[in-house]
Amino acid sequence: MRKRKELSGIEEDSLLYHEEFRDKETEEPAVLPAPEKEEFKILGKSTTRIDGQKIVTGQALYTHDIKLRGMLCGKILRSPFACAEVVSVDLSEAQNLPGVHAVLQLRTGRVNYAGEQVAAVAAVDEKTADKALRLIKVIYNPLPFAVTEEKAKQEGAPRVHQVANVQKFNDYSRGDIEKGFKEADVVLERNYKTAVEVHQPAETHASIAKWDGERLTVWDSTQAIFNVRDGLARVLKIPASRIKVIKTYMGGGFGSKLGLNDYTVVAALLAKKAKRPVKIILSRKDNSLCVGNRPSSHQTIKGGVKKDGTLTALHLKNYTCGGISRGDQCSEPIIDVYRCPNLKVEEYSVFTHTGASRPTRAPGHVQGTFALEGFMEELAAEINLDPLELRKKNYSTKNEGDTGIPYSSKGLDKCYQSGAEKIDWQRRNKRPGEGKGRLRRGLGMASQIWWGVGREETLADIKLHQDGSVQVVCGTQDIGGGTRTYMATVTAETLGLKPKEVTVKIGETVYPWCGSSGGSTTTPSVAPAARDAALKAAEYLKQQAAKKLNLEASEVVIQDKKLVNKNNPSQSVAIKELLGERLWEKVFHGEYTGRPSEFAYNTFGAHFAEVQVDTETGQIKVLKVVAAHDSGRIINKLTAESQVIGGVTQGVSTALFEERIMDDSTGNPVNPNMRDYKIATSLDIPEIIPLFADMIDPRINNLGSKGLGEPPRIPSSAAVANAVYNAIGVHIREIPMTPDKVLEALKRKEVAR
Amino acid sequence: MEKKSKKRKTFTRRDFLKGFGGGALGAAVVPKYLPPAPAVLQTKEGKIPHYSRKQITITVNQKNYSLEVEPRETLLQVLRERLNLTGTKMTCDRGECGDCTVLLDGIPVYSCLTLALRTDGAKITTIEGLADKEKLHPIQQAFIDKDAYQCGFCTPGFIISSVALLKGNKNPDLEEIKSGLAGNICRCGNYSNIYEAVSAASKRMGSS
Numbered sequence: 001m002r003k004r005k006e007l008s009g010i011e012e013d014s015l016l017y018h019e020e021f022r023d024k025e026t027e028e029p030a031v032l033p034a035p036e037k038e039e040f041k042i043l044g045k046s047t048t049r050i051d052g053q054k055i056v057t058g059q060a061l062y063t064h065d066i067k068l069r070g071m072l073c074g075k076i077l078r079s080p081f082a083c084a085e086v087v088s089v090d091l092s093e094a095q096n097l098p099g100v101h102a103v104l105q106l107r108t109g110r111v112n113y114a115g116e117q118v119a120a121v122a123a124v125d126e127k128t129a130d131k132a133l134r135l136i137k138v139i140y141n142p143l144p145f146a147v148t149e150e151k152a153k154q155e156g157a158p159r160v161h162q163v164a165n166v167q168k169f170n171d172y173s174r175g176d177i178e179k180g181f182k183e184a185d186v187v188l189e190r191n192y193k194t195a196v197e198v199h200q201p202a203e204t205h206a207s208i209a210k211w212d213g214e215r216l217t218v219w220d221s222t223q224a225i226f227n228v229r230d231g232l233a234r235v236l237k238i239p240a241s242r243i244k245v246i247k248t249y250m251g252g253g254f255g256s257k258l259g260l261n262d263y264t265v266v267a268a269l270l271a272k273k274a275k276r277p278v279k280i281i282l283s284r285k286d287n288s289l290c291v292g293n294r295p296s297s298h299q300t301i302k303g304g305v306k307k308d309g310t311l312t313a314l315h316l317k318n319y320t321c322g323g324i325s326r327g328d329q330c331s332e333p334i335i336d337v338y339r340c341p342n343l344k345v346e347e348y349s350v351f352t353h354t355g356a357s358r359p360t361r362a363p364g365h366v367q368g369t370f371a372l373e374g375f376m377e378e379l380a381a382e383i384n385l386d387p388l389e390l391r392k393k394n395y396s397t398k399n400e401g402d403t404g405i406p407y408s409s410k411g412l413d414k415c416y417q418s419g420a421e422k423i424d425w426q427r428r429n430k431r432p433g434e435g436k437g438r439l440r441r442g443l444g445m446a447s448q449i450w451w452g453v454g455r456e457e458t459l460a461d462i463k464l465h466q467d468g469s470v471q472v473v474c475g476t477q478d479i480g481g482g483t484r485t486y487m488a489t490v491t492a493e494t495l496g497l498k499p500k501e502v503t504v505k506i507g508e509t510v511y512p513w514c515g516s517s518g519g520s521t522t523t524p525s526v527a528p529a530a531r532d533a534a535l536k537a538a539e540y541l542k543q544q545a546a547k548k549l550n551l552e553a554s555e556v557v558i559q560d561k562k563l564v565n566k567n568n569p570s571q572s573v574a575i576k577e578l579l580g581e582r583l584w585e586k587v588f589h590g591e592y593t594g595r596p597s598e599f600a601y602n603t604f605g606a607h608f609a610e611v612q613v614d615t616e617t618g619q620i621k622v623l624k625v626v627a628a629h630d631s632g633r634i635i636n637k638l639t640a641e642s643q644v645i646g647g648v649t650q651g652v653s654t655a656l657f658e659e660r661i662m663d664d665s666t667g668n669p670v671n672p673n674m675r676d677y678k679i680a681t682s683l684d685i686p687e688i689i690p691l692f693a694d695m696i697d698p699r700i701n702n703l704g705s706k707g708l709g710e711p712p713r714i715p716s717s718a719a720v721a722n723a724v725y726n727a728i729g730v731h732i733r734e735i736p737m738t739p740d741k742v743l744e745a746l747k748r749k750e751v752a753r
Numbered sequence: 754m755e756k757k758s759k760k761r762k763t764f765t766r767r768d769f770l771k772g773f774g775g776g777a778l779g780a781a782v783v784p785k786y787l788p789p790a791p792a793v794l795q796t797k798e799g800k801i802p803h804y805s806r807k808q809i810t811i812t813v814n815q816k817n818y819s820l821e822v823e824p825r826e827t828l829l830q831v832l833r834e835r836l837n838l839t840g841t842k843m844t845c846d847r848g849e850c851g852d853c854t855v856l857l858d859g860i861p862v863y864s865c866l867t868l869a870l871r872t873d874g875a876k877i878t879t880i881e882g883l884a885d886k887e888k889l890h891p892i893q894q895a896f897i898d899k900d901a902y903q904c905g906f907c908t909p910g911f912i913i914s915s916v917a918l919l920k921g922n923k924n925p926d927l928e929e930i931k932s933g934l935a936g937n938i939c940r941c942g943n944y945s946n947i948y949e950a951v952s953a954a955s956k957r958m959g960s961s
């Protein structure tokens with residue numbers, strides 16, 4: 001049914017990032033059912049982070065902070081032109097500058113966006129490296145370019161690739177939409193627009209490369225150490241076994257640090273040439289140019305509904321712009337969230353001469369949800385139905401897309417109920433915009449769907465040492481979600497310890513394999529693997545204790561660092577004592593093996609927002625967001641709440657402020673910084689109330705947990721927009737909803753009257 | 754909103770930039786950080802002060818350092834690169850995010866916008882200098898308790914700003930906390946937990 005057309009003539013690398021999140025076909029695994037929550041003492045409660053002390057004292061080392069003996073500063077010269085032919089690069093003067101240890105030409109031929117790498121230097125310090133960059137002489141032959149969607153779509157616009165700038169990449173249909181429209185009592189058609197966003201992680205992208213003979217060590221601010229390692233092996237043509245990638249602490253990625261970066265390769269090449277370690281830190285400006293962005297979207301939805309709220313047909317057309325790479329597939333929400341028998345999707349990429357896009361926390365879903373949920377809100381008003389009722393009316397219990405299989409668990413109904421209760425949904429304007437006065441209040445809501453399953457073959461080890469100390473090891477990375485802490489809590493829970501008593505080792509490719517920290521896959525991969533290893537360790541300890549105590553292993557339980565006869569608690573042996581009798585450590589391998597394939601596994605949620613709109617200034621103030629989520633069992637309530645709070649904050653920021661603006665005359669962004677690129681700060685933050693359905697999925701893994709990284713990022717922008725509609729009675733179908741757009745919309749309303 | 758009339762003792766982002774934005778304005782507001790009588794250069798546009806490398810003495814976290822700095826060097830660079838105090842972070846390097854905030858004679862400044870040679874004789878506190886050996890500052894402890902971070906990159910700056918806020922206003926309400934921290938950006942978006950942490954710390958500090 002669904003076809004994803006391969007695009008010829010496009011560099012494959014620019015497409016790679018997008019395939020990360022798809023739920024892979026799985027083999028039938030032997031699944032241990034997730035236990036009921038009553039059994040747990042630590043899991044599900046709030047546990048403060050085990051690495052908190054390091055963070056609040058400034059001792060946590062980020063890639064930016066790492067210094068090696070003899071380390072050089074690497075800097076990259078980037079094209080100032082959006083499209084140009086590099087005619088010549090003269091490195092000689094830079095090379096001769098005292099203090100410069102290596103120079104590199106990185107490009108011949110065409111550069112395709114402002115910010116593309118052209119040359120690089122490594123020098124003793126930043127000042128010298130900057131000076132050396134200024135001494136590089138590049139002759140460019142500037143070529144015509146198109147950096148905006150409008151221009152790139154025009155007839156005869158300069159082409160980004162050999163193929164035309166507009167390319168269809170998704171074609172999906174089910175049922176018969178024409179028939180569906182005929183059955184409808186009301187048919188609406190609406191246009192929605194979302195802007196290009198920039199990730200802007202606090203720590204800019206950075207890598208350090210160091211060679212020891214043929215062996216390469218790379219410290220990288222990354223969400224995926226193994227992707228970096230394997231990418232380096234491919235590009236540098238050296239065995240992966242000779243590369244070690246280390247990620248210590250990292251200051252945010254949000255999808256922009258999921259793969260190998262070109263500057264990491266440059267660091268490795270410079271280090272090889274200079275025979276000294278090289279560190280490259282990208283600038284804040286680079287963030288807007290060359291390390292990804294969230295593609296814009298320009299969506300049209302036509303939909304039909306019966307008077308009772310039954311959806312009869314939906315048609316989505318999307319033009320999405322992800323620079324030189326493909327835009328975002330924004331159709332998953334419309335395909336899956338609601339039951340609708342007749343549906344058609346057509347999605348097109350519009351290529352421009354701007355840096356390649358990368359997944360941005362919930363790629364496609366933020367844009368798709370904004371459009372779909374806005375549309376639902378207007379449909380509801382059209383047939384005079386409570387918008388929440390419209391959603392409930394079209395509730396689905398199975399995958400509505402390709403597979404049609406039932407959800408293993410779905411708590412969206414619970415989210416609707418708890419969220420509506422918490423925000424007091426009855427307070428909303430029964431007719432959008434019925435309030436009076438200059439300051440108008442409104443309530444709006446939106447639903448969310450995302451994947452959030454684990455990656456098969458994720459490994460974790462538990463080591464029991466002779467002295468009784470315990471280590472849990474996994475080649476994952478903590479990008480702020482509290483991975484270290486839940487690895488400790490899962491281990492501690494299973495082995496009767498306190499989280500602080502477990503040592504956690506992560507972030508190096510010498511550790512057992514784990515995938516990238518992206519797509520809400522980390523918790524449902526790592527936690528079950530650690531749990532698996534810990535269960536094996538517990539079983540071993542029970543058996544050893546049983547021997548010692550002359551019992552059956554089944555009669556032994558683990559409690560407070562001891563193995564205890566459950567029928568006679570006075571009979572026990574300490575874990576430490578058991579292990580002390582061993583001659584060496586004992587290692588247990590854990591794995592997340594997958595889930596039964598006859599079910600669909602998704603995360604769900606619903607956000608409810610309250611806003612106040614100043615009809616004179618056009619200013620929107622978000623007052624409150626209630627964020628209800630079904631992400632399976634919550635492992636650590638404290639860090640889970642932080643995930644939700646962060647997601648909502650970013651969603652509010654997207655709704656109101658964020659937009660990368662390209663200058664059509666220079667081909668460069670006009671706001672490549674954190675001042676002109678607006679991000680929500682302290683004064684913009686609403687009251688945020690996270691709620692969890694906390695349902696235990698019976699099949700997904702041995703803990704019943706799903707991911708939570710993406711979900712809270714998805715519906716808040718849409719919920720805010722819908723609340724604005726409820727407040728002023730006219731829908732602003734474009735984010736960010738800046739005051740000018742609000743005033744514009746209010747005028748529209750007056751004209752319509 | 755009966756609090757309206759109360760005078761705010763906190764800084765807004767704009768005050769923050771205005772008062773300590775480095776350059777001439779910063780010099781006018783904090784004259785004592787000017788080095789003594791610089792040499793003067795005659796140019797076509799008139800006379801401008803001229804600094805060469807300059808010896809400065811600063812006290813950072815109660816330790817004295819004497820070092821020669823170049824006019825171009827920022828306090829942030831000196832802290833991170835020369836004194837190896839990497840707890841203070843660089844996120845934007847141009848006064849937009851607050852991650853580089855340190856206390857300069859008790860006042861919060863963006864160290865990326867503060868020229869090192871203007872800090873001669875100053876007492877500087879960075880995130881590394883807040884805890885009393887193993888005993889965390891109550892604000893640090895509150896950040897752990899309330900999970901007021903995710904990636905943690907903005908945390909040192911937020912904690913330093915919070916220290917300054919609570920010094921000037923022992924018992925801030927939510928609005929005052931918000932405006933007191935308006936000079937810092939948390940991209941992970943954990944603000945609401947940060948407010949809770951600051952509020953909890955203020956209570957703890959008030960009762961001890």
Ligand code: FES
Nearest residue numbers: 846848850851865
């Ligand atoms: S690094 Fe100084 S304000 Fe951003």
Ligand code: FES
Nearest residue numbers: 903905939940941
């Ligand atoms: S915790 Fe990541 S930027 Fe604040």
